[in-house]
Amino acid sequence: MRTPLLFRVYVAATALLTPFVAWFEVRRLRRAGFPAMRAHEKLGNASAPRTGSGPLIWFHTASVGESPSVLSLIHSMGRMLPRAQFLITSGTPASARVVSERMPPRSVHQFSPVDASGPVRRFLAHWRPSAAIFAESELQPLMLCRTRARGTAMALVNAGLSSNSAKFWSGRPETAAFILDVFDLILTRDDEMAGKMVDMNAPVERVARGIDFRFLSDPLPSDPAVTARIRAALRGRPVWVAASTHRGEEEIILAAHQALLKQHPDLMLILVPHDHKRSDDIAAQITSAGIAFATHSRNEKPGDGHSAYLADTPGETGSWYALTEIVFLGGSLVPEGGTNPFEVAQAGAAVLSGRHVTEFEEVFADMTTRGAAVFTTDAEDLAGEVHEMLSNTPYRAQAVSAAEDFVRGRQDQLDQIARRLIRALDLEQTH
DSSP: OOOOHHHHHHHHHHHHHHHHHHHHHHHHHHHHHHHHHHHHGGGTOOOOOOOSOOOEEEEEOSSTTTTHHHHHHHHHHHHHHHEEEHHHHEHHHHHHHHHHOOTTTTTTEOOOOOOSSHHHHHHHHHHHHHEEEOSSSSHHHHHHHHHHHTTTTEEEEEOOOOOHHHHHHHHHHHHHHHHTOOOSSEEEEEEHHHHHHHHTOOGGGGGGEOOOGGOOOOOOOOOOOHHHHHHHHHHOOOEEEEEEOOOHHHHHHHHHHHHHHHHHHOEEEEEEEGGGGGGHHHHHHHTTTTTTEGGGGGGGOTTTTTTTEEOSSSHHHHHTTOOOOOEEEESTTTSSOOOEEEEHHHHTTTEEOOOOGGGGHHHHHHHHHHSEEEEESSHHHHHHHHHHHHHHHHHHHHHHHHHHHHHHHHHHHHHHHHHHHHHTTGGGGOO
16 A cells, blocks of 8 residues: 555654754653653563564553553453563553553563654564554654564554544545554444545444443452551441542532431441542541541541541552442532443442443443443432342342342453454464
């Protein structure tokens, strides 16, 4: 296929801009606390060796949003390809930290190189990937084309370009066809995106609907020591968790908890705010509600006189999920788009949520149909649903069982995607 003029212009422009972009990216990572060796990964300079005698499968994800789901796919492919090594690249400090916390076996993380000739050339020369799987919402043309030029088998998964990006590429059909032709397989989030990919001149025979990987992340990490410490302090008291709460939701949750305490006086609420920097504000709200509480960031434990526990430290949500079978997910009583319920289901808990779940509409629809999730609308409704789950053991057990069945079904889908990728990228002979 003839190289489009727009692509040649892009390559020339990146050559001119590379020093400035590289300086900015390196500076950003250094400010985020990464050492110089790691920050220079943005220039294509590897900070780790290429190890193992098996194939190296490269997974690229743009940001923290895609990273957890990519790790689930790596776990699945790793079981099927026990000799394979995995390289995970991403572009942001937050995504690097997520990956480091949940690193799959036989895997290494690097920051993705700047999309320019020099950094991409150095990156590919060092890592020499056998196959490359991209999971992102924006395309990096030079990286894609240079990878394909080396003869690397390539796939695009969870394809879901932003509306602006899709509009841009649809208006440049020759360049879009040139770039999308690099992929041996394109798996989209849904049928609508599959149609958009075809409209953008992606090869029709290589486009298929996959699944939305955002709902297939690995279980949240938990600290057994933290969980054991708090469980011992609670001494068998019933617990419900309100996680990822946003401004405007805490007062509703606290009102529900006040009502619940009249029927369940030993009930403990573990409140996990979305923004941990709001801890002082939330503490003031709990005090105003007349609820005695302890605060995790102060190394306090919930005692007999406490009815709430403010879990205000980042990265420990999985530890709180391990303490209960009843979880309310915030960002849903106010229009924030909701919170991923899959992680709660993986922890073996039933899901309660408000109805503002636009970011997770599909997965909530499936879970509510199965009885694994329940919508609530206000403090009275929330208190009633938590009371029912606390008082009616068969009802709670059915909801938890439905959540576990939902997780098993999604894992089966993930394994099917893994097997399809192994076939499409000709990795079947490498296991």
